Amino acid sequence: MIRVADFDLQLTVMSGQPLAFHSDCSFGNVQNTVSYVTSSGVISVKQTGTSLSGALEYSYGGEYTDGSARAEIIRRFGLDHDLPSIYSRIGTDDLMKEAVSQLHGLRITRNDPWETLLCFIVSQFNNIKRIRNTTRMFISRFGEGIDTTSGKRFPGPERFANASLSSIRACGTGFRDVYIKKAAKACSMDFDLSELGSYPYAEAKAMLMGLPGVGDKVADCVLLFGYGKLEAFPIDTWVKKTVESLYFKGSNMPIRKIHEFAYEQWGDMRGYAQQYLFWHGRESGFGGRLDA
């Protein structure tokens, strides 16, 4: 068991982060569980208590020990993030204060970089439901089993590098099949994802944007959700719309200006601000409807 404060498992997983795409979730009045497969095995987590003060019960399979499973969970769900201090850093205006109080306990998760990269390449010009279907199909068609009971883990880059375009497209990727195969080739050859985290944010972002199908937004998603770089501020249609609506009286702003604004407003914690804006914006339905 892990004691946790300022953590809401359901909110964290369901707020459009990579785990929402291909983990098995069960949330309701009784169940409050998530299970997911990593390169080392399978992890299941259940939250009890409240988001202000609760606990996580967990179980594990594969190569995990109690200690390594525990470390994986703390790392995965950002339980090492100092949320009170992050809140005081980003809650500098009434609008963010409201988002923060409404979404209390939402944390930025840390996910496998390749998995994150692929998920967000798939995400472009797409919707969450289809992203989920496609990434799940990646696992069922290309995934490697760990043992007989724990299911399959997300396939590595070499699997896609060696796959035919049509078999990739058969997972529902559409036109992104070419991006996926090229990125997979790069990442299984000369592009070292495991090393990227040691570069400063701006350099790492420029390197990622050299990959096919990776632009400003996808690069920021990979840095935020894959490398835990909290200064990354992914600007998708929702964040753009929400920032414009809340902070610029609804007037159209170029991406460049929104990046500048986010830096000035929330500094190195703007990645957290982004996730709260994103989910707050969707929940309150700025100019659109919710889909998943």
Added chain:
DNA sequence: ACCCAGGCGGGCG
């Protein structure tokens, strides 16, 4: 039927 979805690449001025 029509519209849109956690954007990006390429081609233009």
Added chain:
DNA sequence: CGCCCGCATGGG
């Protein structure tokens, strides 16, 4: 640089 366009696919 900024702007504009096309893009596969399935669900609302």
